[in-house]
Amino acid sequence: xxxxxxxxxxxxxxxxxxxxxxxxxxxxxxxxxxxxxxxxxxxxxxxxxxxxxxxxxxxxxxxxxxxxxxxxxxxxxxxxxxxxxxxxxxxxxxxxxxxxxxxxxxxxxxxxxxxxxxxxxxxxxxxxxxxxxxxxxxxxxxxxxxxxxxxxxxxxxxxxxxxxxxxxxxxxxxxxxxxxxxxxxxxxxxxxxxxxxxxxxxxxxxxxxxxxxxxxxxxxxxxxxxxxxxxxxxxxxxxxxxxxxxxxxxxxxxxxxxxxxxxxxxxxxxxxxxxxxxxxxxxxxxxxxxxxxxxxxxxxxxxxxxxxxxxxxxxxxxxxxx
Numbered sequence: 476x477x478x479x480x481x482x483x484x485x486x487x488x489x490x491x492x493x494x495x496x497x498x499x500x501x502x503x504x505x506x507x508x509x510x511x512x513x514x515x516x517x518x519x520x521x522x523x524x525x526x527x528x529x530x531x532x533x534x535x536x537x538x539x540x541x542x543x544x545x546x547x548x549x550x551x552x553x554x555x556x557x558x559x560x561x562x563x564x565x566x567x568x569x570x571x572x573x574x575x576x577x578x579x580x581x582x583x584x585x586x587x588x589x590x591x592x593x594x595x596x597x598x599x600x601x602x603x604x605x606x607x608x609x610x611x612x613x614x615x616x617x618x619x620x621x622x623x624x625x626x627x628x629x630x631x632x633x634x635x636x637x638x639x640x641x642x643x644x645x646x647x648x649x650x651x652x653x654x655x656x657x658x659x660x661x662x663x664x665x666x667x668x669x670x671x672x673x674x675x676x677x678x679x680x681x682x683x684x685x686x687x688x689x690x691x692x693x694x695x696x697x698x699x700x701x702x703x704x705x706x707x708x709x710x711x712x713x714x715x716x717x718x719x720x721x722x723x724x725x726x727x728x729x730x731x732x733x734x735x736x737x738x739x740x741x742x743x744x745x746x747x748x749x750x751x752x753x754x755x756x757x758x759x760x761x762x763x764x765x766x767x768x769x770x771x772x773x774x775x776x777x778x779x780x781x782x783x784x785x786x787x788x789x790x791x792x793x794x795x796x797x
Contacts, residue, residue, distance in 0.1 A: 546562075552565050552596070555603070556603060560595055569586055580773050636783065636786055642778040642782070647771055647774045650777070665718075666756070666757050668754045670713060671706065672700065672701045677741060681741060684739070693711060697709075697711030722745060722746070725749060729753055738752075
């Protein structure tokens with residue numbers, strides 16, 4: 476059971492982990508698009524089959540057969556029932572794989588052209604069957620194609636905006652510096668090194684208190700009986716943390732303890748019942764953060780998302796809606 480939120484967890488949420496989501500307005504637009512069956516307006520749309528092609532293209536690389544090389548030399552991927560698949564389709568998927576990797580701040584994966592070729596062949600077979608069955612002319616297909624068209628065009632609009640309004644190195648550095656500054660402790664702030672034993676009921680907690688008073692070791696009980704698997708395996712040790720990292724009930728009880736002391740009565744929180752021991756106190760220290768260059772891609776992505784969100788908000792505010 477996790478109850479402590481460390482500074483590094485905050486960094487992961489705010490800078491490193493790709494968890495830097497679009498602003499609320501952009502999230503709402505994406506949710507609305509998904510509910511209507513359209514792809515998210517926050518990224519270029521693609522059909523399910525195209526998405527599968529992109530995913531499979533990044534699978535383990537395979538050597539290109541001689542026949543495939545011959546087709547490529549002729550400007551095609553393959554010929555299906557007499558119909559050539561132009562090489563431009565494969566190139567478009569490869570570009571999509573690269574663009575997706577860039578958006579995620581990851582290195583471009585190796586392309587498995589053999590798998591991609593099979594995917595494109597299957598798509599061509601499906602499309603030939605679509606024509607044979609007259610699927611394209613059905614009302615269902617027309618409605619979905621119109622929605623997909625809107626999503627593709629919106630995606631291109633946002634891509635163009637992102638291209639014309641890139642995140643500068645200065646902006647990325649300023650965002651990193653802002654976050655680093657926000658992690659500096661306040662003057663006089665303290666950090667606490669605490670241990671706890673977490674159980675489900677008050678009766679269990681009272682029993683633990685009595686066992687401790689009779690001489691059982693705190694660490695042994697924590698390893699055996701604590702419901703917090705993270706700290707329990709370490710004898711209850713929660714490490715160094717700011718009081719703000721804990722739920723209020725825990726934090727308040729911990730700060731009242733003298734160094735080396737333990738709560739006389741169990742403390743109840745949303746997680747259960749705690750027996751808390753304060754092991755040490757020190758002046759708060761700034762967390763060790765990764766260097767700018769190591770998190771720059773994630774920061775750039777975050778700022779790109781923010782710019783798109785701000786652009787979307789400005790368009791909405793300027794629109795006359797009746």
